[in-house]
Amino acid sequence: MKSALDAYSRLMGYEDPVALCPTEKIPCEELSDPERLCRHPLVSVVMTTFNHRQWIGEALEGVLAQRTDFEYEVLVGDDASTDGTGDVCREYQRRHPDRIRFLTSDQNVYRVNGNNRRLMARARGQFLAFCEGDDYWTDPGKLQKQIDLIRKTGSVACVAFIQILRPDGCLVPCERVWGGFADLVDQRVNYYHTSTQVIHRDVFSAYPDIHAWYDSVMTSCAAGFGRVCILPEVVSCYRQTGKGIWTGFDGLARSLISLHPFLLLHYFGPDAAGNRSFCAHTCLERIMSGVKCRDAESVAFLAAHGGELLELYRLLMSEQPLMDRLRWTDLWGGSRKVRARIRAACNAKGEG
Numbered sequence: 001m002k003s004a005l006d007a008y009s010r011l012m013g014y015e016d017p018v019a020l021c022p023t024e025k026i027p028c029e030e031l032s033d034p035e036r037l038c039r040h041p042l043v044s045v046v047m048t049t050f051n052h053r054q055w056i057g058e059a060l061e062g063v064l065a066q067r068t069d070f071e072y073e074v075l076v077g078d079d080a081s082t083d084g085t086g087d088v089c090r091e092y093q094r095r096h097p098d099r100i101r102f103l104t105s106d107q108n109v110y111r112v113n114g115n116n117r118r119l120m121a122r123a124r125g126q127f128l129a130f131c132e133g134d135d136y137w138t139d140p141g142k143l144q145k146q147i148d149l150i151r152k153t154g155s156v157a158c159v160a161f162i163q164i165l166r167p168d169g170c171l172v173p174c175e176r177v178w179g180g181f182a183d184l185v186d187q188r189v190n191y192y193h194t195s196t197q198v199i200h201r202d203v204f205s206a207y208p209d210i211h212a213w214y215d216s217v218m219t220s221c222a223a224g225f226g227r228v229c230i231l232p233e234v235v236s237c238y239r240q241t242g243k244g245i246w247t248g249f250d251g252l253a254r255s256l257i258s259l260h261p262f263l264l265l266h267y268f269g270p271d272a273a274g275n276r277s278f279c280a281h282t283c284l285e286r287i288m289s290g291v292k293c294r295d296a297e298s299v300a301f302l303a304a305h306g307g308e309l310l311e312l313y314r315l316l317m318s319e320q321p322l323m324d325r326l327r328w329t330d331l332w333g334g335s336r337k338v339r340a341r342i343r344a345a346c347n348a349k350g351e352g
Contacts, residue, residue: 023121026114027105030122031090033097038071043143043198044125045072048115049133050079050108053088055239060092062137062236064099068144074100075123076133079115080108085133120204127198130218134239135195138163142235146198149229156226157199159192159219160235167240192219195236200226 045063049056056076063074076093078086086104093100103122109115120128127147131137139145146158164172194215203218203225222228 021114023117026109026118027107028103028118028122029105030101030103031093032101036097037101038073038098040071041073041125042070043068043072043127043129043147044123044201045074045129045131045143046116046119046123047074047076047131047133048079048119049076049081049085049089050110050115051081051083051085052133053081053083053085055134055136056085056088057092058136059131059133060089060100063131064096065140066137066143067140068147070147072099072129072143073124075119076100076102077115077119078102078104079110080105120201123201126201128201128204129198130194131236132194135193135236136239137195137236139233139235143198145233145235146231149231150198150200153229154227155229156203157197157219157222157228158231159198159228160196160231160233162193162196162236162238163234165237165239171237173234192230193236193238194218195238196231197222 047059047063049059052059060074060076066072074096076089078089089100089102089104093102101122103119109118127150129143129146142160146160149155150158166172192215197215197218199218199222203222206221206225219228
């Protein structure tokens with residue numbers, strides 16, 4: 001029997017869902033001053049950027065403003081920007097040689113998630129923190145508070161809250177307010193924005209070299225690896241520019257793309273108490289929700305790939321414990337119309 005990962009690969013047209021360009025072969029040139037760089041950074045801040053010239057300065061200022069009792073470094077990776085982002089980054093590296101390492105290349109490496117992967121591979125810190133070039137940190141005590149909390153609780157990671165800057169300039173406050181720190185013990189709570197996360201580097205070494213380290217994937221990995229604590233404060237701003245890669249995808253594309261890393265984790269990562277199965281279920285549920293709502297693209301996708309999608313669902317469901325299977329039946333079994341569409345799509349392709 002083919003695995004769900006193989007079924008997904010056929011669905012998406014991936015030749016090999018696992019093979020990636022080795023990190024050491026990703027094009028990369030580093031501009032840094034080894035003689036002046038901090039010697040023993042506890043935290044490495046990973047900052048990916050592409051055509052963020054108008055925002056990268058604010059992102060860097062928020063990181064450089066951190067007040068800590070430990071050393072930290074900043075790795076800025078420019079993915080062959082064409083708007084002068086690299087020039088801004090070089091100037092910041094020249095002004096802050098003790099902190100900043102600037103990594104770039106002549107060619108764009110997005111297709112192999114090369115920008116993020118090459119930064120993480122070269123980071124020296126025991127912990128990794130993240131801030132993309134169009135977001136920014138708002139609290140100069142962010143890193144110190146999170147590291148203090150990690151030390152106090154024995155956690156492998158710490159997440160926090162964000163505020164959102166919308167394209168219309170409106171600043172939306174965080175909706176969730178907690179009175180004190182809490183543990184991320186419910187494995188089904190898996191979304192905390194990238195810019196709020198501080199994660200022990202061992203978490204990443206325990207998993208395969210995944211194509212896309214989304215924020216939800218990182219939180220799920222950390223929750224599966226050990227204790228995750230939550231700092232109940234707003235520490236960063238997520239800028240919705242409307243130009244990001246993720247925001248450029250529609251709902252169906254997001255669901256299909258999101259499913260890939262969770263399937264990789266499902267088959268190649270340590271067990272995480274069913275968290276990845278839940279996330280895979282969530283991604284499939286989004287696809288089916290689009291069909292139920294008569295979203296044209298979702299309906300068309302199901303008509304073209306109903307057989308493969310149904311196979312993927314059955315394979316994933318067959319691997320779940322009994323109680324999880326009962327929850328999963330609500331996804332496809334609860335709608336006769338959806339099942340009818342699937343059968344019709346399969347019959348039309350001679351797969352029924």
